[in-house]
Amino acid sequence: MANILIIYSTTDGQTLRICQRLQQVIEQQSHQVRLLPIQEWPETDLSTFDKIVIGASIRYGKHGPLVPEFVRRNEQLLNSKPNAFFSVNVVARKPEKSQPDTNPYLLKFLKQMSWKPKQLAVFAGKIDYPKYSFLDRLVIRFIMWMTKGPTKRDAVVEFTDWHQVEAFGRLIGNM
Ligand SMILES: Cc1cc2nc3c(=O)[nH]c(=O)nc-3n(C[C@H](O)[C@H](O)[C@H](O)COP(=O)(O)O)c2cc1C
Numbered sequence: 001m002a003n004i005l006i007i008y009s010t011t012d013g014q015t016l017r018i019c020q021r022l023q024q025v026i027e028q029q030s031h032q033v034r035l036l037p038i039q040e041w042p043e044t045d046l047s048t049f050d051k052i053v054i055g056a057s058i059r060y061g062k063h064g065p066l067v068p069e070f071v072r073r074n075e076q077l078l079n080s081k082p083n084a085f086f087s088v089n090v091v092a093r094k095p096e097k098s099q100p101d102t103n104p105y106l107l108k109f110l111k112q113m114s115w116k117p118k119q120l121a122v123f124a125g126k127i128d129y130p131k132y133s134f135l136d137r138l139v140i141r142f143i144m145w146m147t148k149g150p151t152k153r154d155a156v157v158e159f160t161d162w163h164q165v166e167a168f169g170r171l172i173g174n175m
Pocket of ligand 1: 009010011012013014015016057058059060061062088089090091092124125126127128132136140
């Protein structure tokens with residue numbers, strides 16, 4: 001049985017929901033999983049975990065600033081264990097941008113790091129206009145209009161492929 005840490009960076013909660021599904025799948029394989037918001041990593045002893053997974057969503061082209069900071073500060077430790085990274089964004093709803101080697105945000109993130117995660121995934125996220133501020137809704141609706149996504153003012157659309165999430169969970173359990 002492995003003790004697995006999943007660190008997540010989320011704004012609206014979709015990355016957390018993905019982490020919770022990963023946790024369910026991995027615990028079905030008799031491993032133990034702890035979910036940790038990335039803000040809490042400085043108070044956590046990372047060395048007690050057998051595997052470390054990081055999941056982060058994209059906002060205006062970037063993962064949260066703590067994500068690259070966490071990776072830079074803990075690269076040696078990450079490399080000493082099985083590890084994985086996944087990105088959540090809505091560009092990934094497009095099949096041609098849905099893979100680790102075709103998703104522009106994941107590619108850019110990896111280019112900026114010397115860390116080479118052992119496993120990678122990209123998951124399409126969620127659009128939830130009623131949740132957004134006036135300005136965010138305006139900007140995201142405009143981007144969606146440009147990229148042929150949902151534009152209705154009150155649209156809530158989940159693009160996440162839960163079968164893909166579950167498959168990644170099994171991969172983490174076995175890595
Ligand atoms: C203000 C804002 C900016 C966003 N910027 C991008 C972006 O640049 N590229 C993209 O693919 N998705 C973008 N998204 C979509 C999010 O990545 C998507 O909603 C994701 O599910 C958010 O995950 P979270 O709930 O874990 O934060 C944006 C969403 C919001 C609300």
